[in-house]
Amino acid sequence: MKTPVTPDILCIGSVLWDVIGRSENAMRQGSDMPGRITRLPGGVALNIGMALARFGLSPALLSAVGRDAEGDELIAACTVRGLATDYIYRSDDLPTDRYMAVEGANGLIAAIADAHSLEAAGDKILRPLSDGTLPAPFTGAVALDGNLTLDLLAQIARDPLLAQADLRVAPASPGKAQRLNPFLQAGRGTLYVNLEEAGILCQTGFDSSVQAAAGLLARGALRVVVTDGGNPATVGSAESSVTQSPPPVHVARVTGAGDTFMAAHIASELRGATPDAALTDALEAAALYVSGETKI
Structure with a gap:
């Protein structure tokens, strides 16, 4: 058995199949439109990992994938894309998770994330950190990503095996934004949220990413990155704040x-870019992705 290579970065969270229906037309609730339906490897942790690999890093996945045909196919797809899958927990009795979304020309219409297997696996996905497989403390x-349970996220926020890690945390969706509260309470990590998610965490509304970043820092966040679609994004900490507008795209x-944005920002900072340059890199990478010019 080969010894796994120590990765540049761990991606912990959802690894699943994305089933996406897209229409070139604007849509609303109840719309029935022509379009395309695709199935691709997805999940927040996997999307971030794939983007990190495109940016030249060697990411490894910590997640749960079923020991079923869909799981075997997903593991193979991850390996082809340059991701280390040696540390993934393979379950005999849990199916491979899935995500389903419908998108129109006016954006995301609706989505359902079925990450029940990841939630059921719990802290089994962290075993490589405690059994000596990975260097610890990491x-x-x-x-x-916030597809993990609140209990597991709270454990990670204070886990001594990750106390020295450079944590980068995303909520996965507005519906799971409150799961990031343990990182506010512990004052740990860099939180990547959009304007809506920032409002949920702060239990108020914000008019801009600048306001949202300030609100999150006031509630205990160590460092935040707040996006707002085509409006300016802000990176903020107690020491500094940077705000930039994304390039306009179709x-x-x-x-x-959002996962591409986060991965590009992480990769740029790991290469030593300044906060201003890293935000520029992230916004440009996300714009290319949204425009359809970046291959998956």
Whole structure:
């Protein structure tokens, strides 16, 4: 058995199949439109990992994938895309998770994330950190997504095995934004949220990413990155704040754009870019992805 290579970054969270229906027309609830339906490897952790691999890093996945035909196919797809899958928990009795979304020319219409197997696996996905498979305490970068349970996220926020890691955390969706509260309470990590998610975490509404970043920092966040679609994005900490507007683009797809933004920002900072340059890199990468020019 080969020894796995120590990764540049761990991606902890959902690894599943994305089933996406897209129409070139604007849609609303009840719309029935022609379009295309695709199935691609997805999940927040996997999307971030794929983007990191495109940016030249060697990411490894910590997640749960069923020991079923869909799971075997997904593992193979991850390997082809340059992701280390040696550390993934393979379950005999849990099916491979799935995500389904419908998108129109006016953006995301509706989505359902079925990540029940990941939630059921719980802290089994962290075993490589405690059994000696991975160096511990882990001192590298970690991209973490909010598809994990609140209990597991709270455990990670204070886990001594990750106390020295560069944690980068995303909520996965507005509906799961409150799961990031343990990182506010612990004052740990860099939180990647959109304007709506920032409002949910702060239990108020914000008019701009600048306001949202300030609100999150006031509630205990160590560092935040707040996006707002085509409006300015802000990176903020107690020491500094940077705000930039994204390039205007024609929207060809939406699902995965936030993950691409996050991955590009992480990769740029790991290469030593300044906060201003890293935000520029991230916004440009997300714009290319949304426009459909970036291959998946």
